[in-house]
Structure formats: C-alpha cells, structure tokens
Amino acid sequence: MTTELYLDGNATSAVLPAALHAAIDAMAHCYGNPSSTHAAGLKAKALMLGVRERARRLLGTGDGRLMFNSGATEGIQTAILSALCAIRDRRAQGLPTGELLVYGATEHKAVPESLAHWNRLLGLNLAVQALPVDGNGRHDLAVLRELAPRAALVCTMAANNETGVISDLDGIGAVLEGSAAFWLVDCVQALGKLPLQLAGTRIDYAPFSGHKLYAPKGIGMLYVRAGTPFTPLMMGGGQEAGLRSGTENMAGIAALGAVLQALEEGGTFRTHAELVDFRDRVADSLRQALPGIVFNAPFDGALPTTLNFSVPGLSSKELLDLFDAAGIRVSAGSACSAAKAAPSYVLDAMGLPEWRSSSAVRLSFGPATDAATIAAACERIVHCGAALRAAPKPDGLVQLTAGGAHTWLVCDAASATCAVIDPQAALENRIGTLVQGYRVLARLSTRDGSGWPEGEEALALGGRQLRRLAAAGGATCYLLDDTHAFTGHASAADLATLLSPETLLCTASAQQDACCTSLRVALAQRTPSLDAEVNLDGAALAALLEAHPDALLVDVREAHEHAASDTGAGYAAISVPLSRLAGQLPRWLGPDGARRPLVFFCRSGNRSASAADCLRRHGYRQAYHLAGGMALRG
Numbered sequence: 001m002t003t004e005l006y007l008d009g010n011a012t013s014a015v016l017p018a019a020l021h022a023a024i025d026a027m028a029h030c031y032g033n034p035s036s037t038h039a040a041g042l043k044a045k046a047l048m049l050g051v052r053e054r055a056r057r058l059l060g061t062g063d064g065r066l067m068f069n070s071g072a073t074e075g076i077q078t079a080i081l082s083a084l085c086a087i088r089d090r091r092a093q094g095l096p097t098g099e100l101l102v103y104g105a106t107e108h109k110a111v112p113e114s115l116a117h118w119n120r121l122l123g124l125n126l127a128v129q130a131l132p133v134d135g136n137g138r139h140d141l142a143v144l145r146e147l148a149p150r151a152a153l154v155c156t157m158a159a160n161n162e163t164g165v166i167s168d169l170d171g172i173g174a175v176l177e178g179s180a181a182f183w184l185v186d187c188v189q190a191l192g193k194l195p196l197q198l199a200g201t202r203i204d205y206a207p208f209s210g211h212k213l214y215a216p217k218g219i220g221m222l223y224v225r226a227g228t229p230f231t232p233l234m235m236g237g238g239q240e241a242g243l244r245s246g247t248e249n250m251a252g253i254a255a256l257g258a259v260l261q262a263l264e265e266g267g268t269f270r271t272h273a274e275l276v277d278f279r280d281r282v283a284d285s286l287r288q289a290l291p292g293i294v295f296n297a298p299f300d301g302a303l304p305t306t307l308n309f310s311v312p313g314l315s316s317k318e319l320l321d322l323f324d325a326a327g328i329r330v331s332a333g334s335a336c337s338a339a340k341a342a343p344s345y346v347l348d349a350m351g352l353p354e355w356r357s358s359s360a361v362r363l364s365f366g367p368a369t370d371a372a373t374i375a376a377a378c379e380r381i382v383h384c385g386a387a388l389r390a391a392p393k394p395d396g397l398v399q400l401t402a403g404g405a406h407t408w409l410v411c412d413a414a415s416a417t418c419a420v421i422d423p424q425a426a427l428e429n430r431i432g433t434l435v436q437g438y439r440v441l442a443r444l445s446t447r448d449g450s451g452w453p454e455g456e457e458a459l460a461l462g463g464r465q466l467r468r469l470a471a472a473g474g475a476t477c478y479l480l481d482d483t484h485a486f487t488g489h490a491s492a493a494d495l496a497t498l499l500s501p502e503t504l505l506c507t508a509s510a511q512q513d514a515c516c517t518s519l520r521v522a523l524a525q526r527t528p529s530l531d532a533e534v535n536l537d538g539a540a541l542a543a544l545l546e547a548h549p550d551a552l553l554v555d556v557r558e559a560h561e562h563a564a565s566d567t568g569a570g571y572a573a574i575s576v577p578l579s580r581l582a583g584q585l586p587r588w589l590g591p592d593g594a595r596r597p598l599v600f601f602c603r604s605g606n607r608s609a610s611a612a613d614c615l616r617r618h619g620y621r622q623a624y625h626l627a628g629g630m631a632l633r634g
C-alpha cells in the first residue's frame with residue numbers, strides 16, 4: 001500500500017515525535033495534579049510552569065496573561081465573552097462604547113459564530129459586521145478606518161487557514177490606534193510560521209491551538225494583554241489562577257512544551273527560505289500535472305506552507321479523490337458535501353469567480369516537513385497528472401451527478417461522437433472536459449423533449465442507435481438500442497407499456513437510483529438490499545477470495561483514481577467506475593454473465609456500496625463490497 005503523504009497541515013498535524021514522547025512521559029511519570037501540594041503535584045506543576053515560561057518567551061507576552069485551554073475555539077469564546085462583558089459593563093456605567101462587532105470576512109467560522117452567540121446570549125444587540133477583504137485576501141483598511149470609531153470589538157486573523165494570506169497586523173493596529181475597540185487576533189495559523197511578539201502590539205486577545213503545530217488535539221493557549229478585561233468561561237477549582245478552571249491537560253501541555261522547545265532551539269523547523277523553496281517546487285509540479293491551474297491567493301504575502309488552487313473542469317471532489325488515490329491527503333478549499341461542493345466563503349469574500357470558489361483545493365504542509373516528503377509529493381503530483389491524461393476517452397455511458405440529479409452522456413470513442421441527456425449547468429465544466437474532441441450530436445432534455453435534431457428518426461452513435469419515445473405526462477424518454485432508456489423523472493408505471501421489463505432505466509433522480517434500475521426491478525419495488533453479507537471487512541474479503549478464486553475485484557473509483565493508485569494487497573482488480581456501471585451492467589446481468597462473485601471497492605466504501613446494491617437489486621446475489629473502503633485498509 002502506498003505510504004501516506006499528509007499535506008493537510010492547516011487542518012491538523014501529525015504529532016512531533018518529541019511531543020509524543022513528552023506526552024507519554026507526562027502520563028507515565030508526571031501524572032500528578034499540578035494543584036496538589038505533594039511531590040507528585042509539585043513535579044507536574046513545575047512541568048506546567050516551564051512550558052508556560054517558554055511560551056511566554058516565544059510569544060513575547062510581557063506582562064500579559066497566558067493560560068492553557070482546550071484549543072482555539074475555546075480561546076475565541078473566552079476572548080469574545082470577555083470583551084462583550086467589558087462592553088456591557090462600560091455601557092452600564094454610561095461610558096462610551098462602540099456599537100459594532102467587526103470581524104474579517106475570511107475569519108474561521110468560530111469567530112462570527114461566537115460573536116453572534118454571545119451577543120445574543122448577553123442580550124447586547126450589537127451589530128455584527130463583516131470587514132471586507134480585497135482580491136488578495138487582505139483586509140480593507142479604508143473600510144476599517146471608517147468603522148473603527150464605532151467599533152466595540154475587532155476580530156482579525158494573523159493568517160488565513162484556507163489561503164495562507166497573511167494579515168497586515170501592523171496596518172490594522174495603526175488604524176485602531178486611539179480607538180477604544182478591543183482587538184482579537186486569531187493566531188492559530190501563525191504559530192511557528194510568523195514571528196509574534198505580542199506585548200509589543202496593541203492586540204488584546206490571541207488564541208492558539210496546539211494541534212495545528214504538531215501537538216495533540218485538545219491543547220491550546222490564550223494570550224490576554226496586561227490590563228485587558230477578562231471573564232472566565234469555565235468556573236470551578238480555580239486552576240490557571242482562576243482564569244480557566246478544570247484540571248489541566250498535562251499530557252497536552254507537555255507535548256506542546258516539546259513543540260515550543262523545538263521552535264526555540266531550532267533545527268526541527270525549516271527556515272522561511274526553505275519553505276518558500278518547497279512551495280515553489282510543489283507549485284511547479286502542480287502546474288506540470290494540471291494545465292490551466294490557477295492559484296487562488298498570490299504567493300507573495302501568504303504563508304509558504306499553504307497552496308490554494310482550482311483547475312478548470314475538475315471539481316474539488318475529483319481532485320481530492322485523485323490525490324487520495326495517490327496517497328496524498330489534501331482538503332477541499334471549501335466546505336464540501338457528497339453531492340455538491342459549497343463555494344468557499346473565504347474565496348467568495350475575495351471576489352473570485354464561483355467556479356474557482358466551489359472547486360478549490362488546499363494543499364498545506366507543516367513547517368517541519370522535510371525535503372524528501374516534498375520531493376515524493378512532487379513526484380506523485382506529476383504521476384496524478386499522467387493518470388488524468390492516461391484515462392481512456394469515454395466510450396459508452398457516463399453518469400454524472402450533481403445536486404441530487406443525474407446527467408447522462410452516451411459516447412462513442414471510435415467515431416468521437418456523443419449525446420448529452422439532461423445536462424446541468426453545475427456540470428458544464430466537467431462535461432466539457434469529458435467530451436473534449438467529441439462532436440456533441442445533441443443535448444437532450446427528458447422534461448420537454450428539446451434538443452432532438454429536426455427530421456432525424458434516430459441518432460447514430462457509432463454502431464448504436466438512440467431513439468426518442470414519448471412517455472406519459474408529456475415527458476420524453478430516449479432509448480439506446482434495446483438495452484438502456486433515459487427516462488428522466490418518468491415513473492416506472494408511466495413507462496410500463498413503452499419498454500421491455502429488462503431495459504435498464506437511467507433516471508434523472510439520484511434520490512431514486514444511485515445507478516440504474518429496470519422496469520422489472522422498479523415495479524417489484526424492492527427496497528435496497530439490507531443483507532449484511534454484502535459488506536466485507538478485510539478478513540471476510542480474504543476468506544471469500546480463498547473460497548472463490550474466480551471472484552473479480554472491481555475498482556469503482558474513476559479511471560484516473562485507479563491509474564494513480566496502487567490497490568495494494570497483491571490483488572488484481574479491473575476498473576469499472578461507478579459512473580460507467582450502467583454501461584457494464586448488460587454484460588454482467590445478461591445470459592452470458594458468468595455470475596462469478598464481484599467485489600466492489602472504492603476509497604471510502606460509498607461508491608462500492610452503491611454498485612453492490614445495484615447489482616443485488618437486479619438479482620445478482622454474488623455482489624459484495626469492501627465496507628469502509630480502502631481508507632480503512634491503509
């Protein structure tokens with residue numbers, strides 16, 4: 001199995017070996033409660049104080065407070081609660097306070113969500129106002145200048161988690177000079193990547209998160225400037241000088257301490273120049289692999305560890321799947337659901353076109369990455385590009401899905417002709433890429449029958465014929481030879497008199513059918529297979545292959561994912577992407593089908609479950625799938 005190259009450092013990081021050892025050591029030998037007065041407690045307390053002192057030095061906290069907590073989301077809550085309580089008190093005393101809660105439009109959701117939450121809970125009714133950013137992702141300081149006199153709290157981030165764009169904190173600080181507004185700076189993505197000397201700035205609150213810099217999840221820090229108001233979020237035993245109650249996460253503190261020690265002593269983390277060189281090398285291989293790629297934030301002014309890009313004609317899900325197949329873990333630059341990629345609010349705020357915002361990919365590596373990892377990543381990225389180019393031209397049926405609906409392509413590679421049935425706007429880029437070099441004979445609608453070339457009886461696609469049939473209720477259906485019918489939203493009952501029971505129905509509704517059905521199956525109204533035996537784990541797969549040496553392993557990922565990956569485990573597999581399954585079905589279901597066991601697999605187990613379910617609904621009992629997908633096998 002391909003070794004994993006983890007390039008999603010902005011989401012979270014692996015734990016540094018020294019941090020892992022420090023955590024284990026703390027649990028094994030320093031398990032005392034730092035509040036206890038006996039020797040075990042004192043030992044734990046000394047460890048904790050040592051880490052705090054180191055953090056203070058590194059962050060230049062001066063006389064400010066630095067408390068440990070569970071992470072940045074907690075730090076953000078606490079900072080916002082503190083500022084809002086202080087604003088409420090000022091108001092109660094009749095002192096002037098602003099009426100705006102200003103936050104950068106590209107902040108992590110923890111910031112605007114917490115602002116809205118605490119503003120509502122405290123009944124303050126302050127206006128929550130986004131501060132726009134420019135096309136490069138930088139805050140609009142002219143707008144901030146206008147808002148500053150009315151601002152009660154300003155929240156900006158040091159560096160953006162999606163794009164790596166570095167904020168002009170000096171510029172923001174200068175604009176806020178003289179304003180009474182509190183200033184929160186989310187420093188999560190800056191730790192270990194940007195120099196921070198907090199007490200020398202006007203910043204009031206700065207949250208940090210350990211798991212973004214090689215410490216485990218569940219440990220964070222909050223800096224509060226000397227003299228800035230503070231209200232605890234957690235009350236109880238009075239730990240952290242009463243600022244944050246709850247017994248301290250000593251394993252996390254010890255691990256964070258090891259990371260901070262590595263930062264302070266040098267040698268573990270790459271220099272800025274080295275990281276810039278890494279980024280340039282990764283960017284070059286991306287350009288080579290993915291022609292037309294656009295980077296969504298200028299490299300100048302962004303963390304060198306973050307690359308955010310979009311590729312025309314490829315969705316973020318397709319790119320993620322491709323990279324994942326090659327063992328490279330990256331993430332969508334936007335929130336992504338299975339059916340539809342939601343555009344990124346960060347890229348939207350930068351004014352980027354919708355296609356870039358909804359198809360963005362973020363590749364981010366940590367500052368401790370080594371040259372060998374970058375070289376391996378570059379090699380695999382180039383391999384991904386080759387896999388994309390090597391994917392065979394579509395031949396036969398292709399099913400594309402967006403927003404719960406299917407679009408179908410009927411392609412003939414030999415004559416380079418195709419027809420598109422029920423094209424959807426959201427899929428235009430994808431369709432364009434797939435049928436590049438093909439003559440599109442028709443773009444047909446099952447709803448209104450539009451698109452049929454005038455005077456034609458049938459459309460010839462190589463040796464196959466596509467015909468038009470009127471279905472009940474004004475709908476149109478298209479019949480490909482006698483094997484497949486494209487039936488849009490027509491019900492099986494409407495089609496009963498038109499089609500033979502074995503004709504495969506390629507519907508437009510993804511809710512109705514993940515792949516395709518037939519009149520016989522649809523009219524029998526069988527619920528999807530609930531047979532537990534359809535799901536194989538690793539052991540069941542091995543047993544099945546031993547009992548049935550003729551079993552066929554079928555990779556239902558896209559052809560480029562298949563080409564980019566090493567399926568591992570020494571088994572040979574054929575590639576039948578789920579999107580092409582409808583075209584393959586007649587061969588498996590027909591009278592010549594050998595009825596040998598079929599084991600479908602994919603990355604996560606979703607596509608393979610659909611394929612096995614489809615076969616079983618058609619009565620093919622020997623269909624199985626690898627539950628949990630290859631992700632759980634690695």
Ligand code: PLP
Nearest residue numbers: 071072073108161186188189209
């Ligand atoms: N702020 C930024 C910029 C982040 O990237 C994240 C993590 O995604 C957070 C806040 C939340 O951090 P945590 O996971 O420690 O709660």
